Amino acid sequence: MSERIKVYQQVISEIQRLIKEDGYLPGDKLPSERQLSVQLDAARSSVREALRAIELLGVIETRQGEGTYFRDYQTYHAVELLASFILQGSQIQEELQQAKKLLENHVLSVDSLSDQQLGQLMKILDEPSLSKGEKHHRFFLVFFKANDNQLLLKIWRLMQDFSENMEQKAYPDQYYFDILKKHKNTIE
Template sequence: MSERKKVYQLVLMEIQRLIKEDGYVPGDKLPSERQLSIQFDAARSSVREALRAIELLGIIETRQGEGTFLRNYQTYHAVEVLASFVLQDSRTKNELQEAQKVLEQHVLSEESIPDHTLKQLEALVDDLSLTKEEKHHYFFSGLFEANGNQLLFKMWRLMQDFQANMELKVSPDYYEDIIEKYKKPQE
């Protein structure tokens, strides 16, 4: 069993390498199970198991009679699957919220933001068509984009995706207070 698991993991890494090195883009057809089995010198069952795992995460799709194709990957596919396992206890949920707040505090530690970002944030605060969750997402997305640290932004977005079904707890004046913080240095 452990040997099979090792082969399965190696096949996953090889498929990832193949997609990257051969420049596959969403919509491209991947080699067949048989071709991958020969190319990676692995049993077809190991290749099939690796492909199923990747499909479950939403990275590829199998079309009956046509083959396996690379999808336009969105994090929410993986998050939907993982969240049902990861977020089962309240401690984990609380830790996730705490980690997200740490990232938000980091981006809020910036001394200033560009004027166009400030105007976008002000418009978001005034947009009554947005839910609390949408407003929070777009507001902090703007701040993270202005910050420029793509890794932190991706980590924050992943945490946001995990928390999609959790209640957002922020005061009504939360966003206005942040905007005022950034306006003061300019005045």
């Protein structure tokens, strides 16, 4: 592991510790990058990178020209654990894609799609302006919502957000039509 990654991870841990120990409440302003850099004895670039990663988790928000603020952050501990794992792993891309595919395959087992949801899926597949990534996201979002499991939905969304920045396998349209065909046969 490179020294830069170690520093970045240490800065994330230190910022999380500061948030807990200093009792930040939603809406409270965090110290500036410069102040955090001095306080944590870390380079500003490492602090900036750590803040971006923590912002991806939804813990903080950066407001242009105003600073960084602690958000109203309530979630499942499993999601926090997953997020920490994603931020720390160097070999995570492949594992993230495997885990995401497992979740997606799980929600495909839902057999309670309404006619309205089937219509939504067809509309998504017929929309030519959607990129392959957006089509995949919207398609599976219908299934996750039909599954009615908020934890799975939250974990999948987190994985989806992180994987958007990674190279992903693009599925041909036929992949989605085959899934839809199976569900139509199950319903009929």
